[in-house]
Amino acid sequence: MGTVIEASAIATAAAHQRTLAPGALELADLAARSCLDRANRTADELDLLINAGVYHDKILSEPAFASLIQEDIGANLSHPATGGHGTFSFDVYNGACGLLTAIHLVDGMLASGTVELGMVVASDLDPEPGLSEGFSFPGVGGAVLLSADDSRLGFTAFRLATFPEFAGLFQSYVDWHEDAGRGLAGHGRNILTVDIAESYTARALECAESTARELAAAQSLDLDEVDLLVATASVPGFADGLATRLGVSAERVAALPDGLAGAHTAAPAAALESVALTSGTTALFVSAGAGITVAAALYRG
Amino acid sequence: MIDEDGSMDKREAPVNGSEHWMALEGGVDGSAGAGAYTSRFVGIGASVPEQRVTSDELMASTTHRTGIDLERLTGVRERRIAGEGEDSYTLALGAARDALAYANCAAEDLDVLIVSSITHYVGGLRMQLDPPLSVSLKHALGAQRALSFDISNACAGMMTGVFILNDMIRSGRIRRGMVVSGEYISQLGRNAALEVRTMMDDQLASLTLGDAGAAAILERAPEGAPGIEVAGFTTLAEHSRLCLAFPAKIGRGASMYSDARTLQEVGIEDTVPMLREALDQAGLRFDEIDYFIPHQTSARAIKKGVKEFSERMGGAPKHVVVTVDEFGNTSSTTHFVALWKYLREGRFAEQDRVLLLSIASGLEVGIVIFKVDQLVGRYGHGH
Numbered sequence: 001m002g003t004v005i006e007a008s009a010i011a012t013a014a015a016h017q018r019t020l021a022p023g024a025l026e027l028a029d030l031a032a033r034s035c036l037d038r039a040n041r042t043a044d045e046l047d048l049l050i051n052a053g054v055y056h057d058k059i060l061s062e063p064a065f066a067s068l069i070q071e072d073i074g075a076n077l078s079h080p081a082t083g084g085h086g087t088f089s090f091d092v093y094n095g096a097c098g099l100l101t102a103i104h105l106v107d108g109m110l111a112s113g114t115v116e117l118g119m120v121v122a123s124d125l126d127p128e129p130g131l132s133e134g135f136s137f138p139g140v141g142g143a144v145l146l147s148a149d150d151s152r153l154g155f156t157a158f159r160l161a162t163f164p165e166f167a168g169l170f171q172s173y174v175d176w177h178e179d180a181g182r183g184l185a186g187h188g189r190n191i192l193t194v195d196i197a198e199s200y201t202a203r204a205l206e207c208a209e210s211t212a213r214e215l216a217a218a219q220s221l222d223l224d225e226v227d228l229l230v231a232t233a234s235v236p237g238f239a240d241g242l243a244t245r246l247g248v249s250a251e252r253v254a255a256l257p258d259g260l261a262g263a264h265t266a267a268p269a270a271a272l273e274s275v276a277l278t279s280g281t282t283a284l285f286v287s288a289g290a291g292i293t294v295a296a297a298l299y300r301g
Numbered sequence: 302m303i304d305e306d307g308s309m310d311k312r313e314a315p316v317n318g319s320e321h322w323m324a325l326e327g328g329v330d331g332s333a334g335a336g337a338y339t340s341r342f343v344g345i346g347a348s349v350p351e352q353r354v355t356s357d358e359l360m361a362s363t364t365h366r367t368g369i370d371l372e373r374l375t376g377v378r379e380r381r382i383a384g385e386g387e388d389s390y391t392l393a394l395g396a397a398r399d400a401l402a403y404a405n406c407a408a409e410d411l412d413v414l415i416v417s418s419i420t421h422y423v424g425g426l427r428m429q430l431d432p433p434l435s436v437s438l439k440h441a442l443g444a445q446r447a448l449s450f451d452i453s454n455a456c457a458g459m460m461t462g463v464f465i466l467n468d469m470i471r472s473g474r475i476r477r478g479m480v481v482s483g484e485y486i487s488q489l490g491r492n493a494a495l496e497v498r499t500m501m502d503d504q505l506a507s508l509t510l511g512d513a514g515a516a517a518i519l520e521r522a523p524e525g526a527p528g529i530e531v532a533g534f535t536t537l538a539e540h541s542r543l544c545l546a547f548p549a550k551i552g553r554g555a556s557m558y559s560d561a562r563t564l565q566e567v568g569i570e571d572t573v574p575m576l577r578e579a580l581d582q583a584g585l586r587f588d589e590i591d592y593f594i595p596h597q598t599s600a601r602a603i604k605k606g607v608k609e610f611s612e613r614m615g616g617a618p619k620h621v622v623v624t625v626d627e628f629g630n631t632s633s634t635t636h637f638v639a640l641w642k643y644l645r646e647g648r649f650a651e652q653d654r655v656l657l658l659s660i661a662s663g664l665e666v667g668i669v670i671f672k673v674d675q676l677v678g679r680y681g682h683g684h
Contacts, residue, residue, distance in 0.1 A: 063662035070538035077539035190548035290431035
């Protein structure tokens with residue numbers, strides 16, 4: 001029995017700017033609804049909903065962003081007298097590796113039988129355009145719907161690794177800036193700063209390559225067998241760079257849609273827009289993010 | 302299982318056999334939640350700051366003359382406040398090391414490390430978003446093999462971590478994991494004190510908050526040994542917007558705005574069927590619970606909840622644990638600070654059965670039922 005991707009979907013800020021002026025929440029909502037539609041599923045069928053996005057409206061720290069998404073898409077909002085099953089929502093934060101980390105958690109709960117249908121949602125958008133510093137990720141939300149399938153292998157292995165010696169290369173934080181000119185109270189405000197060093201991409205590629213090779217070795221996977229490489233790290237050019245290092249040809253790289261190069265947590269879902277995980281496909285997912293953290297997963301369609 | 306080389310393979314798993322409202326693990330009905338193994342707590346650690354602030358002292362600092370008797374209203378006599386050099390990270394690290402000592406295991410024995418803090422303050426009131434806190438905690442602890450990540454689920458964060466670890470251990474994917482949280486959250490109270498005017502203020506609940514770190518280590522129990530009997534969670538999202546927290550507009554740190562009264566009312570009402578479901582799954586009555594540890598928001602809310610639950614469930618637990626009087630509401634850590642205190646004080650007997658109940662923003666309802674068993678001996682008590 002394997003965990004399979006039933007559907008994935010994205011929603012971009014660019015596509016909805018004129019009609020919606022969306023925040024990260026609306027992008028997540030749109031992607032989640034679209035994903036359910038593509039799978040011909042209803043929100044009430046969801047047992048588990050995990051948000052893996054980091055940069056969202058107001059930089060909300062409570063409640064879990066996933067619970068807001070759950071309410072917006074109408075998934076089992078209250079307990080009816082007639083019973084049935086509910087939805088459990090929470091957030092995972094693992095930077096750009098969040099989506100794969102969340103898929104790993106859903107995979108575990110599907111395998112144990114604790115849940116039967118899970119969705120992972122991620123979105124990032126500048127919470128306060130013009131006031132944050134260094135935020136350059138394109139606004140996009142993504143969703144991936146997962147279930148167990150007796151007839152397919154689906155995700156067969158995961159590997160997560162951390163490289164704390166490179167923690168300083170990608171940092172983001174919110175702290176107070178004294179500034180009489182900008183604060184609502186006339187004396188300052190909390191500001192989001194994202195700081196990615198120039199050397200981050202090169203280090204992320206090194207870390208991602210070693211983790212991907214370790215996963216392949218543990219699974220006796222010849223990298224020539226990889227039909228599809230889904231590689232993301234919040235910076236443009238990462239997928240092609242990793243493909244070169246791993247010896248995977250360029251035509252087997254899942255490219256991010258136009259305008260989404262450097263997408264953050266939703267990037268793996270965005271990359272899936274241009275490809276099909278058909279039967280027999282062997283896909284290698286690799287995400288790298290701040291930490292440096294790397295998440296890799298092997299998927300057999 | 303996590304292989305020696307660190308990769309995780311899937312194993313044959315049972316098929317989901319029954320339908321519950323909650324996502325449920327464990328129980329007596331032979332459903333999928335029955336799992337292949339039992340997980341158990343082997344170490345509960347905490348790190349509480351030395352510095353104390355009484356409710357009288359906090360209310361004396363308000364900008365406006367409120368006339369609120371906070372201690373009388375909430376039962377919170379005092380709370381611990383992070384001092385110089387303390388923050389979410391240091392509190393979590395201290396609690397993690399404390400838990401490892403009680404569990405008598407090394408950090409490198411951890412297969413998974415989950416950080417579940419709401420607050421992510423490192424180096425004072427600088428909230429870290431990337432990298433996740435779990436990266437630096439894993440490194441500081443020396444948990445080289447551990448799969449690590451952060452989760453966030455309001456005050457149900459640590460309980461959510463327990464739910465995740467319990468599932469991983471029961472299904473045989475891992476042997477041992479830690480969930481840890483460091484909450485430097487008292488600064489929400491300090492910000493609220495600048496703005497609160499009346500008892501109906503939407504920042505009133507912030508005044509009950511206190512700082513603490515807590516950690517719990519779970520591992521696969523030997524065959525036949527007791528441990529976690531049932532763990533369940535659900536999110537009743539029609540109430541998701543009753544409590545919101547984000548970076549403050551008036552100063553460093555954060556502010557929290559909540560409709561505490563409604564949250565309490567719907568929390569109690571919606572929890573009753575969940576309690577019934579979890580207890581049924583465990584084959585237990587409410588009065589068979591020896592220690593009931595609810596989320597510690599206020600003594601009044603706990604008293605009201607227990608009264609309602611007991612009436613509706615047809616019986617009452619033997620003991621109700623209240624620590625909010627001396628620690629305040631330490632958000633995601635409350636259950637484990639209470640467990641840590643009671644274990645150190647030798648309050649539990651080995652055969653005692655404990656029910657942890659989370660009611661948190663979301664609206665999250667989480668329940669964990671377990672037998673204390675060998676934990677007692679790890680704290681120098683019992684046989």
